[in-house]
Amino acid sequence: MNGEPSAAPRPDRHEESPESREAALRRVVVWYLHSADAAQTWINSQEAHIPLDPPGDDLTPASFADYEEAMRWYEAERGNLLAATRAAEEAGLDVIAWQLPAVLRSVHMLLNPFEEWLAMSRIGLRAARRLGDRAAEAELLESLVIHLRGRRLEAAKSRSNGPPRSSAASATRRGRRGRGTAPGRRTGDSGVPGRRPTSTAAPRRSTGSWTTCGTRPSPSTVSPVRCARRMRGTGRARPRRHGDTGPRP
Numbered sequence: 381m382n383g384e385p386s387a388a389p390r391p392d393r394h395e396e397s398p399e400s401r402e403a404a405l406r407r408v409v410v411w412y413l414h415s416a417d418a419a420q421t422w423i424n425s426q427e428a429h430i431p432l433d434p435p436g437d438d439l440t441p442a443s444f445a446d447y448e449e450a451m452r453w454y455e456a457e458r459g460n461l462l463a464a465t466r467a468a469e470e471a472g473l474d475v476i477a478w479q480l481p482a483v484l485r486s487v488h489m490l491l492n493p494f495e496e497w498l499a500m501s502r503i504g505l506r507a508a509r510r511l512g513d514r515a516a517e518a519e520l521l522e523s524l525v526i527h528l529r530g531r532r533l534e535a536a537k538s539r540s541n542g543p544p545r546s547s548a549a550s551a552t553r554r555g556r557r558g559r560g561t562a563p564g565r566r567t568g569d570s571g572v573p574g575r576r577p578t579s580t581a582a583p584r585r586s587t588g589s590w591t592t593c594g595t596r597p598s599p600s601t602v603s604p605v606r607c608a609r610r611m612r613g614t615g616r617a618r619p620r621r622h623g624d625t626g627p628r629p
Contacts, residue, residue, distance in 0.1 A: 388412065388460070405467060407439055409476050412464040414441035415453070416483050422450035427486030430479055430519075454487060458496060465500050469507055477507035478516045485523045492534065497527050 388411050414435045420427065422444050435441055444450040454461075461484065468477040481500035488497040501523045508516035 388415075402471060405471055406473060406476075407436075409464045409468045409471075409473060409480070410435050411439055411441055412457070412461055413476055413480050413483065414439075415457075416461060416480065416487075417441075418443055419450040419454050420483060420486050422447045423454065424486040424490045427489070430482045432479065432483075458493065462496050462500060465503050469503050474507035474511050478504040478511070478513070478520060480504070481523065482516070482519045485519075485526075488523070489526055489530070492530055494527065494531050494534075498524070501527060 388408060414432065417429060417432060418441055420429070442453060444453065461480065465477060465480045468474075468480065481504035484500065485497075488500075501520050505517065505520040505524065508520055
């Protein structure tokens with residue numbers, strides 16, 4: 381991997397002129413910009429890239445063979461990436477100051493380093509507004525909105541990590557939604573030992589063609605006298621028929 385932390389260009393301490401210091405600083409922040417863009421290709425390849433100017437012939441950004449290498453580089457350089465963004469703003473390199481947080485947005489979206497994400501996006505937004513670059517401003521505003529949503533989701537997750545609270549009403553609703561005939565139990569079975577199953581069928585209505593004489597249903601053609609004789613033979617009183625208002629025999 382051509383992306384170790386020591387691979388970043390370092391300003392020469394013996395270069396005293398402001399122009400030389402600015403040029404050296406520019407090389408450092410450009411190196412970080414293009415190295416971060418190369419890391420993004422592996423860490424979150426589904427996100428689009430920010431169009432960047434070429435780094436220059438005398439500058440070789442870091443390159444990575446796979447996701448693991450890119451992640452190791454990012455974790456090692458997280459602090460330097462934030463410092464490079466701040467240095468670019470302080471040096472008046474506003475294009476790089478907004479491009480670095482815009483490039484890292486897709487990485488921040490995936491890994492949620494909220495403090496760095498917020499600090500870099502604010503720097504980038506200020507730089508974009510100084511430049512009057514509306515597209516860059518929109519890019520950084522969108523990043524801040526995504527940051528806020530992600531932070532709220534994380535806060536909601538942390539609050540819900542305790543034991544879930546369930547009200548009786550919600551438990552009842554869940555029971556109704558998931559209720560069905562249990563395996564091995566017939567429809568209408570109350571589930572209580574010793575209790576007969578409760579039929580779920582609708583009660584049958586009498587058609588009027590049968591009447592009760594004693595304990596046995598008999599055709600309605602059986603005369604009251606014959607029914608009374610049957611009842612006397614069993615020692616039971618004749619049941620009243622519909623419309624019968626007289627005394628029992």
